[in-house]
Amino acid sequence: MAVLSYEDAMKCLDNTTRSGSRRITVMRIGREHDFYCYGVGFEEEDYIKCPVDCTKFLGVQ
Secondary structure, X not given: OOOOOHHHHHHHOOOOOOOOOOOXXXXXXXXXXXXXXXXXXXXHHHOEEEEOOOHHHHOOO
8 A cells, every 4th residue: 555645646646648647656666665656757766755664654553
């Protein structure tokens, strides 16, 4: 489960495809400690990272 803040989600949804669609793509490579989230037209260095273990974000310890 990837948990994004509202602000980060809106950054991902800022641009549209040629057909007018918007999307948030979430990926994880191998056993990385973070998910990489991005939207249309993002460069790799612009990807938003969110931790795989979201228990701190949710207040569960």
